[in-house]
Amino acid sequence: MRPLIARRGPVTEPARDPAPSIWSYRAQRMWLTPIYRRFLRIGLPSLAVVMALALYLGDEQQRTAIWEHVQEVRREIEDRPEFRVNLMGVDGASPAVTAQIRGAVSLDLPISSFDLDLDALRARIEALPAVQTADLRIQSGGYLAVRVVERVPALIWQTRDGAVLIDAEGHFVAGLDERPLERPLPAVAGEGADRVVDEALRIHAAASPLGDLLRGLVRMGDRRWDVVLTDGRRILLPEQGAVQALDRTLALQDVAEILSRDVVRIDLRNPDRLTVQLSDAAMEDLRRMRALELDPLTGEQSG
Amino acid sequence: MSMLYQSQRAMRAKRQEAMRRGVMAVLDIGTHKISCLVLRFDQKQDFVPAEGIGSMAGQSSFRVIGAATTRSRGLKFGEIDTCQETERAIRTAVQAAQKMAQTRVDHVIVSLAGARPRSYGLDGEVSLTAGTVTDADVGNVLAACDVPDLGRGREILHAQPVNFSLDNRTGLSDPRGHVGNRLSVDLHLLTIDAGAIETLLHCIKRCDLELAGLASAGYVAGVSSLVEDEQELGAACIDMGGGATSLSIFIKKHMIYADTVRMGGDHVTSDISQGLQIPMSHAERIKTRFGGVIATGMDDREIIELEGDTGDWHHDRRTATRAELIGVMRPRVEEILEEVRTRLDAAGFEHLPSQRIVLTGGASQIPGLDGLASRILGNQVRLGRPLRVQGLPQSTCGPAFSACVGLALFAAYPQDEWWDFETPSDRYPARSLKRAVKWFRENW
Numbered sequence: 001m002r003p004l005i006a007r008r009g010p011v012t013e014p015a016r017d018p019a020p021s022i023w024s025y026r027a028q029r030m031w032l033t034p035i036y037r038r039f040l041r042i043g044l045p046s047l048a049v050v051m052a053l054a055l056y057l058g059d060e061q062q063r064t065a066i067w068e069h070v071q072e073v074r075r076e077i078e079d080r081p082e083f084r085v086n087l088m089g090v091d092g093a094s095p096a097v098t099a100q101i102r103g104a105v106s107l108d109l110p111i112s113s114f115d116l117d118l119d120a121l122r123a124r125i126e127a128l129p130a131v132q133t134a135d136l137r138i139q140s141g142g143y144l145a146v147r148v149v150e151r152v153p154a155l156i157w158q159t160r161d162g163a164v165l166i167d168a169e170g171h172f173v174a175g176l177d178e179r180p181l182e183r184p185l186p187a188v189a190g191e192g193a194d195r196v197v198d199e200a201l202r203i204h205a206a207a208s209p210l211g212d213l214l215r216g217l218v219r220m221g222d223r224r225w226d227v228v229l230t231d232g233r234r235i236l237l238p239e240q241g242a243v244q245a246l247d248r249t250l251a252l253q254d255v256a257e258i259l260s261r262d263v264v265r266i267d268l269r270n271p272d273r274l275t276v277q278l279s280d281a282a283m284e285d286l287r288r289m290r291a292l293e294l295d296p297l298t299g300e301q302s303g
Numbered sequence: 304m305s306m307l308y309q310s311q312r313a314m315r316a317k318r319q320e321a322m323r324r325g326v327m328a329v330l331d332i333g334t335h336k337i338s339c340l341v342l343r344f345d346q347k348q349d350f351v352p353a354e355g356i357g358s359m360a361g362q363s364s365f366r367v368i369g370a371a372t373t374r375s376r377g378l379k380f381g382e383i384d385t386c387q388e389t390e391r392a393i394r395t396a397v398q399a400a401q402k403m404a405q406t407r408v409d410h411v412i413v414s415l416a417g418a419r420p421r422s423y424g425l426d427g428e429v430s431l432t433a434g435t436v437t438d439a440d441v442g443n444v445l446a447a448c449d450v451p452d453l454g455r456g457r458e459i460l461h462a463q464p465v466n467f468s469l470d471n472r473t474g475l476s477d478p479r480g481h482v483g484n485r486l487s488v489d490l491h492l493l494t495i496d497a498g499a500i501e502t503l504l505h506c507i508k509r510c511d512l513e514l515a516g517l518a519s520a521g522y523v524a525g526v527s528s529l530v531e532d533e534q535e536l537g538a539a540c541i542d543m544g545g546g547a548t549s550l551s552i553f554i555k556k557h558m559i560y561a562d563t564v565r566m567g568g569d570h571v572t573s574d575i576s577q578g579l580q581i582p583m584s585h586a587e588r589i590k591t592r593f594g595g596v597i598a599t600g601m602d603d604r605e606i607i608e609l610e611g612d613t614g615d616w617h618h619d620r621r622t623a624t625r626a627e628l629i630g631v632m633r634p635r636v637e638e639i640l641e642e643v644r645t646r647l648d649a650a651g652f653e654h655l656p657s658q659r660i661v662l663t664g665g666a667s668q669i670p671g672l673d674g675l676a677s678r679i680l681g682n683q684v685r686l687g688r689p690l691r692v693q694g695l696p697q698s699t700c701g702p703a704f705s706a707c708v709g710l711a712l713f714a715a716y717p718q719d720e721w722w723d724f725e726t727p728s729d730r731y732p733a734r735s736l737k738r739a740v741k742w743f744r745e746n747w
């Protein structure tokens with residue numbers, strides 16, 4: 001229905017009072033309070049996120065489902081062919097040692113490289129007596145390269161249980177009958193001989209002029225060496241300066257052919273005095289000769 | 304008296320708290336407009352005095368971050384007449400200033416123009432026990448001033464020590480550290496109607512604000528619009544507001560007299576409204592566009608259309624010349640200025656060494672007012688504008704805002720008043736524990 005009062009021109013609204021009501025004034029003041037603004041901008045959203053997470057993860061089933069999913073994804077990634085190890089190669093080991101290493105590692109190939117614990121494998125390989133050091137790395141193409149440095153036998157050590165091979169550091173390498181020797185090795189015996197391998201090697205080198213006469217070295221009382229010759233004769237070396245003492249003996253051999261004489265043992269333990277033990281027959285001869293050569297006038301001995 | 308002392312000290316404590324918080328509002332409650340400035344106080348002083356740049360009256364320590372002005376409602380003669388209306392106006396101004404400042408303000412310093420201020424000059428004298436003047440001696444001498452009967456329902460607004468004398472020396476602004484026997488003080492006391500303060504407190508409280516200080520509009524207008532040498536040598540500041548014209552006399556940088564003439568620009572507007580038979584809003588517009596006080600022959604030919612909305616064709620299409628408008632305005636302006644002259648004469652303004660008069664306030668923008676004022680008040684009249692402070696918007700730089708800007712300066716650097724000094728112990732009520740504590744402190 002049209003209003004009866006005609007209005008001309010634009011109808012002006014009465015001017016609105018711009019004054020805020022007391023509640024809008026208070027609300028605006030509250031909004032402008034710094035701590036309130038900070039709470040609403042940072043505190044409340046973070047609180048909501050934390051609450052939502054807590055609500056979601058509060059359920060045991062949800063947690064296990066998430067954990068399983070994570071494990072599954074992880075498994076999928078690990079099983080990709082890029083990470084698979086298909087082959088293992090051993091370098092620098094003899095076939096027997098290679099077989100030993102394969103037995104020790106006993107990998108079920110192919111295997112994911114995430115499941116390989118290279119440090120543990122290396123410890124296991126190095127625990128083998130024939131292996132000095134081992135170096136493992138996974139190369140491209142799923143190849144596990146094992147580089148091995150074998151222990152080199154330096155001595156044959158005669159023990160009560162049998163003869164074994166030890167290397168230059170005294171470590172056990174193998175039994176004497178377990179592997180063929182590539183070259184003749186010096187033989188030693190006696191308790192504690194494996195701890196002074198280098199001295200034994202030096203004495204053996206010094207005794208090389210003896211040639212086939214040398215049978216081996218015996219460690220006496222874990223203290224000093226005896227050189228044992230093929231016919232059971234012994235050269236008793238002192239604790240200190242064993243090599244020099246042996247050299248003196250060899251010099252005597254050169255000058256006086258002492259070893260071709262009838263001596264049982266040459267005692268060099270006291271460096272000031274060389275003592276020889278004659279065989280019983282030689283001793284008898286010596287006594288006889290002395291009796292013959294005794295001068296009746298002076299009673300002096302000659303020779 | 305004790306109540307007043309305590310409440311003024313409480314306001315000072317609130318001001319300190321606001322300074323710590325760094326944000327304070329100043330609110331100039333006038334009859335024509337209410338304006339609010341939000342100040343931010345920086346702890347660090349990044350202002351460095353350089354060649355030709357002085358201390359800038361200490362205004363470098365704060366910055367205006369919010370300003371708002373609104374038409375005031377419910378005020379008459381600079382006094383709150385209708386509480387609810389005034390509250391709403393205050394809320395409007397504070398809310399807009401807060402919005403501009405983007406922060407909340409809790410502490411506000413208020414100036415008010417009316418409420419019949421009355422000045423008293425007091426003096427007090429004490430003999431000093433120790434040779435050197437200390438803070439306690441200043442407190443003693445301020446307490447020794449004999450306060451006259453202020454009358455019922457009067458409250459002290461300012462009590463500023465103006466001058467200290469020590470023996471035969473006078474003119475000391477700060478006697479502390481001087482040596483002498485007798486210390487005397489001249490105190491300027493300004494009282495206003497207690498009812499006005501109570502109403503104001505009620506309104507401020509209803510706006511959820513805390514009052515951190517009160518000042519007389521005439522005083523703060525003088526602080527901002529008188530230059531330093533005028534304050535030093537003697538000058539009067541006449542703040543011509545909407546409902547009241549405040550005047551304050553300064554010498555030696557202290558206010559020594561303040562008074563109010565209960566007439567202002569709104570009366571000129573109502574004269575125009577009555578004389579030309581037009582509504583008040585229209586009269587206000589005509590006053591600001593065509594107003595003046597000195598008519599020339601040119602003004603007879605300038606026709607002002609007096610539009611109306613009554614529906615009477617003849618009434619709505621009347622015209623008046625500008626000379627007629629000036630003829631309506633001039634007697635009222637003259638009346639105001641003559642009343643000011645009377646007040647100045649009563650205060651003994653002619654005995655001051657310099658008789659500079661500075662006109663400021665919204666009504667001082669009438670063209671030709673300085674010529675008219677120099678005829679009535681003496682020839683050393685100039686129009687004053689407020690000091691420029693940092694961050695003040697261009698729209699609030701005019702003379703209408705000199706009280707507002709002065710209030711900001713007052714908030715930053717209030718003058719020492721009586722309640723800034725400790726009262727001596729014998730002024731406390733007897734049997735008070737505080738009195739005992741104080742007595743112990745003074746004697747041991």
